[in-house]
Amino acid sequence: MSTTAEPGRERSVPDLSVIVGERRQLVNLAYRLLGSLAEAEDAVQEAYARWYALSRPQQEAIASPGAWLTTVVTRVCLDLLGSARARRERYVGEWLPEPLPDRSEWIGGSAGGGPADPADWVTLDESVDMAFLLVLETMTPAERVAFVLHDVFRYPFPEVAGIVGRTPAACRQLATSARRRVRAVQAPATPTGAQAGLVRHFKQAWEARDIAALVGLLAPDATMTADGGGLAGAALRPVVGGERIAQYLIHLADRAPGLTLLERTVNGRPGLVARHAGVNATVAAFGLADGRVTHIWAVRNPEKLRPWSTSHLAADAP
Structure with a gap:
């Protein structure tokens, strides 16, 4: 995944709407990686904070802001997943992913109490089913990230490798291992x-x-x-x-x-x-x-x- 401009080519700072427009995709990704909307929002906020901390020349040098933000969010989530085991051990009782309502039932209430921001919505499909999220919890952080990026969000393995800092072959192996875990517990679909x-x-x-x-x-x-x-x-x-x-x-x-x-x-x-x-x-x-x-x-x-x-x-x- 290329994230810098080619030598000798000038780039302008991306329009603010382009940067903000990535938010929904990033929240969707982070929620599936973390199983927590609150933590997902924090991870996305951290990525935006790092973007705005860049100098103008640094921002201009980034060929794909969306890819850059995805990489940062994923790596923030990887760090959180790495410490999740210790946090789970301190958790009182059983830990479950944070449940989400259907958007038709939501009539307001961002974290700040204002009108609901459509960018905050997590797309509700089979990849956020509670059983599926709990299978993801059984995976290693690397398996979970490789599987979600490739099988859920359809990133090709060379791009997954660039995000997680491993070879495409290693990412393919991680996703294959994760896929076995899913198939081992997947129940037949009920209409x-x-x-x-x-x-x-x-x-x-x-x-x-x-x-x-x-x-x-x-x-x-x-x-x-x-x-x-x-x-x-x-x-x-x-x-x-x-x-x-x-x-x-x-x-x-x-x-x-x-x-x-x-x-x-x-x-x-x-x-x-x-x-x-x-x-x-x-x-x-x-x-x-x-x-x-x-x-x-x-x-x-x-x-x-x-x-x-x-x-x-x-x-x-x-």
Whole structure:
């Protein structure tokens, strides 16, 4: 990837709109690399700070500002991923990626509380599915970066090599290893309509406190993982087994009178939001296979629920 001007050729400083126009792509990339919108925004902000710290001649010498910013964001994310293991060890309970709502449900609320910036939106596709993001978490930082850049964003391996500082052959090997991890845990795709119907039946059974119905909807070896981050009540370890999960959910509902369950899109898939005392307290994503719920990922850490504030989401969104 060439990032400097050819000798003897003059370049002007890129138009500000061109530089700012890269923001959405950079946020999309950083979120997939980090699994956190807050950290993704920080990584992108750091890249822009480095760009504006360059002198005018340095900026003029960069042939492709977009490629330069992508390289910086990726390397910032690599540094963060390198220290993630230690941060996870200090995290209270289980760690889950930060869930994202569908843009149709967002009616405002950038980090500063102003109108939503379209550049902040992360494109919701299969590469931000909660199960997929958790597979990415099992990869080494180098595997994750090579795989996301090549398989998700379609960068050719020579460009990936230039970004991560490895040979194209090494990057190809990293992506191949990552691909094996994905295939090893990838469940057969369930049509969106069937997903939504199953989640709706699950919601109705939970609301009715119908433990038998819940057990029937859950796979016998289903797993529920909750992320409270030490800031909200949550099981510190995964709850395993359909019957145990059903009992746990009924217990939670009994302890929170007035709990309201809302059908919402979570990272591009049908999910649920549990609202209590006017606050969206839990966002649940689901893994489904063979007509049953195999995984529930429940995020309760309020720091990860910024985009789900009731002041930001349409109250009656379907």
